Amino acid sequence: MELSDKLAILGEAARYDASCSSSGSGRQGRRGGIGNAHMAGICHSWAEDGRCISLLKILMSNACIYNCAYCANRCTANTPRATFTPEEIADITVAFYKRNYIEGLFLSSGVIKGPDYTMELMYKSLLILRTERGFCGYIHVKVIPGTSPEIVNRIGMLADRVSVNVELPAAERLALLAPQKNRENIIAPMEEIRSLKLQNAEERKQFKTAPIFAPAGQSTQMIVGATPDSDAKILRLSSALYKRYSMKRVYFSAYVPVGSHPTLPPPETKAPLLREHRLYQADWLMRFYGFDAEELVEANDNLESDLDPKCSWALRHMDMFPVEINTADYSELLRVPGIGVVSAKRIVAARRIRSLEHSDLKKLGIVMKRASAFITCKGRFESRLSFGSSLLRAFLSEAGPYDGQMSLPEFASVPMITEG
Amino acid sequence: MVYVHEDSFEGFLSAVFTVFEDKKTADFTLRTTEGVGLGFDEERTVISDTEHADRVINRLRSLGIYRRVYTAYLYGGVEDSILLYIKRALSLGGRPDQQRYDDAVKTVLTASERVGSEAHRFLEFIRFESLREPNGGGEIMVADIEPQYDILHIISNHFVKRFPSQPLLIRDMRRGKALVWDCENWHISTLPELLRPNITSEGEFEDMWRRYFQCVAIPWRRNRKLQQQFVPLRFRSNMTEFKTQ
Ligand code: SF4
Numbered sequence: 001m002e003l004s005d006k007l008a009i010l011g012e013a014a015r016y017d018a019s020c021s022s023s024g025s026g027r028q029g030r031r032g033g034i035g036n037a038h039m040a041g042i043c044h045s046w047a048e049d050g051r052c053i054s055l056l057k058i059l060m061s062n063a064c065i066y067n068c069a070y071c072a073n074r075c076t077a078n079t080p081r082a083t084f085t086p087e088e089i090a091d092i093t094v095a096f097y098k099r100n101y102i103e104g105l106f107l108s109s110g111v112i113k114g115p116d117y118t119m120e121l122m123y124k125s126l127l128i129l130r131t132e133r134g135f136c137g138y139i140h141v142k143v144i145p146g147t148s149p150e151i152v153n154r155i156g157m158l159a160d161r162v163s164v165n166v167e168l169p170a171a172e173r174l175a176l177l178a179p180q181k182n183r184e185n186i187i188a189p190m191e192e193i194r195s196l197k198l199q200n201a202e203e204r205k206q207f208k209t210a211p212i213f214a215p216a217g218q219s220t221q222m223i224v225g226a227t228p229d230s231d232a233k234i235l236r237l238s239s240a241l242y243k244r245y246s247m248k249r250v251y252f253s254a255y256v257p258v259g260s261h262p263t264l265p266p267p268e269t270k271a272p273l274l275r276e277h278r279l280y281q282a283d284w285l286m287r288f289y290g291f292d293a294e295e296l297v298e299a300n301d302n303l304e305s306d307l308d309p310k311c312s313w314a315l316r317h318m319d320m321f322p323v324e325i326n327t328a329d330y331s332e333l334l335r336v337p338g339i340g341v342v343s344a345k346r347i348v349a350a351r352r353i354r355s356l357e358h359s360d361l362k363k364l365g366i367v368m369k370r371a372s373a374f375i376t377c378k379g380r381f382e383s384r385l386s387f388g389s390s391l392l393r394a395f396l397s398e399a400g401p402y403d404g405q406m407s408l409p410e411f412a413s414v415p416m417i418t419e420g
Numbered sequence: 421m422v423y424v425h426e427d428s429f430e431g432f433l434s435a436v437f438t439v440f441e442d443k444k445t446a447d448f449t450l451r452t453t454e455g456v457g458l459g460f461d462e463e464r465t466v467i468s469d470t471e472h473a474d475r476v477i478n479r480l481r482s483l484g485i486y487r488r489v490y491t492a493y494l495y496g497g498v499e500d501s502i503l504l505y506i507k508r509a510l511s512l513g514g515r516p517d518q519q520r521y522d523d524a525v526k527t528v529l530t531a532s533e534r535v536g537s538e539a540h541r542f543l544e545f546i547r548f549e550s551l552r553e554p555n556g557g558g559e560i561m562v563a564d565i566e567p568q569y570d571i572l573h574i575i576s577n578h579f580v581k582r583f584p585s586q587p588l589l590i591r592d593m594r595r596g597k598a599l600v601w602d603c604e605n606w607h608i609s610t611l612p613e614l615l616r617p618n619i620t621s622e623g624e625f626e627d628m629w630r631r632y633f634q635c636v637a638i639p640w641r642r643n644r645k646l647q648q649q650f651v652p653l654r655f656r657s658n659m660t661e662f663k664t665q
Binding site for chain 1: 518520526543544545547549550561578581582583585586626627628629637638640641642643646647649651659661
């Protein structure tokens with residue numbers, strides 16, 4: 001089989017993994033080598049589905065011996081199979097990297113003979129890249145449940161991020177749909193990564209030059225919509241994963257009906273894109289806005305679909321508004337619809353110099369359309385929507401078909417080259 | 421008083437130097453020698469002076485605003501605001517960026533952010549093609565770009581650090597300039613001396629990348645509008661994955 005055909009098969013096979021981040025590592029380049037890691041990460045392209053391409057995301061092999069019902073590569077599926085050699089992976093990664101197509105490699109795999117056998121091949125690919133090719137770009141490796149800790153350790157010493165997928169929010173469902181996996185052998189490598197990282201941090205206190213174990217930490221992913229789990233359950237689990245394993249990210253992947261199993265959604269089911277989007281918004285609110293999983297769902301099982309979770313929370317807590325821009329805490333400002341992390345910081349900095357008027361806020365990047373019903377400036381309330389009116393809800397809700405865009409400008413990241 | 425300076429960063433800095441030397445606090449504007457004066461005001465022509473420019477640069481560095489000023493300058497047409505911005509920085513003894521509600525500060529910050537985000541786009545979108553020197557010479561990676569602002573300087577550090585052992589040539593086709601990196605030094609030179617055959621975008625890895633690019637898109641999530649928001653059309657003519665063979 002031609003290398004190009006393999007890449008087509010193994011690129012397509014890897015595309016349902018949502019993680020694309022190349023951030024969190026400051027790996028330096030070196031003379032004679034190629035590449036380095038950019039702390040904030042860099043996206044290099046966007047595919048036709050609007051998802052970013054930052055890493056060469058491939059499987060080592062899709063000739064999998066497991067039979068996870070929700071997976072297009074399960075052994076009983078009728079799909080073309082291919083397996084890379086470690087050299088081929090190194091060749092493509094370096095060739096793509098030096099053309100500036102990618103920030104590095106995201107390597108996952110189906111199970112070839114067993115987890116250890118497969119992970120050894122992945123380790124070998126990394127070893128060739130890091131030593132023979134002098135590659136210092138970003139590498140993210142997905143660990144197969146059941147891999148020996150010793151191999152996980154060796155991989156972590158070469159990779160920037162190591163991760164294990166939770167797959168399904170509920171452990172019982174996993175046992176049902178992925179008979180060769182179980183929650184324990186998924187959690188075990190997460191625990192290992194966590195403790196290896198702590199151990200490594202101790203070592204580095206004594207030997208400053210010791211290599212860093214997975215500098216960009218670990219992340220995970222779960223499939224949304226394959227099982228009947230509620231948003232509340234998913235967010236509680238995410239929050240526990242962030243706390244317990246210091247996860248850098250929890251990714252959600254809207255389930256496309258590729259599998260067949262009596263308990264899976266039927267083939268004509270649409271993937272729950274809007275739901276995935278709301279979960280990501282909730283996830284942002286937990287990571288950067290000081291929200292707790294419980295606050296976002298409260299008594300409900302699921303997030304509201306026609307309101308972003310922050311507006312939804314605000315409308316349930318009208319007693320906490322309006323907040324006064326000139327005196328509210330940073331944490332209170334963050335909870336105002338239309339105020340993001342950047343604009344909240346700007347408010348706090350600017351009001352130290354002089355108190356702010358409504359007319360200043362737009363310049364500071366506040367989305368007044370959303371914020372005005374929730375704030376006062378020097379005690380003045382300027383929204384035309386009277387506070388607490390039912391019109392407000394209609395005004396804030398997002399009508400129309402979901403088009404996949406992050407609809408809150410306050411969530412947009414600001415790409416900037418930092419001052420220096 | 422109108423200060424007329426040469427249309428270059430050095431010319432602009434020389435004018436900044438002169439304004440401060442004249443202790444001008446109000447009633448002045450800047451314009452380049454290319455610009456057209458209205459003839460109402462008294463004019464003073466500033467001769468570019470490297471030493472004056474360097475002194476201004478050092479002062480800006482000590483205030484922590486050099487990069488800000490440089491990127492805002494590249495935006496073009498906001499020189500008067502930059503001067504006011506520098507004055508504020510001087511009286512504060514540091515960056516005035518928190519005063520975003522001030523028009524001059526806001527103008528400078530916006531200009532600098534636009535240039536910064538354009539530069540960032542090119543960290544993402546530059547596509548190198550491998551060119552072999554004839555007669556068994558070494559490999560050089562070449563990229564063509566057509567940036568809205570003159571960002572070659574700003575992106576040089578990123579690429580030079582990333583490819584310590586790989587010679588690079590990044591050609592700004594719009595301005596006829598190029599960034600050249602020979603693994604020892606980098607400099608920016610004019611294009612004519614560097615004219616080379618057009619990049620063809622043919623090759624094994626170029627084809628593989630285009631194929632990969634098609635394969636990773638999930639068909640039922642197709643969303644060209646969103647894709648276009650992230651990769652505006654104007655960048656695509658120089659990007660391998662959007663070039664049709
Ligand atoms: S292990 Fe399960 S999820 Fe992974 S490739 Fe094999 S069948 Fe798919």
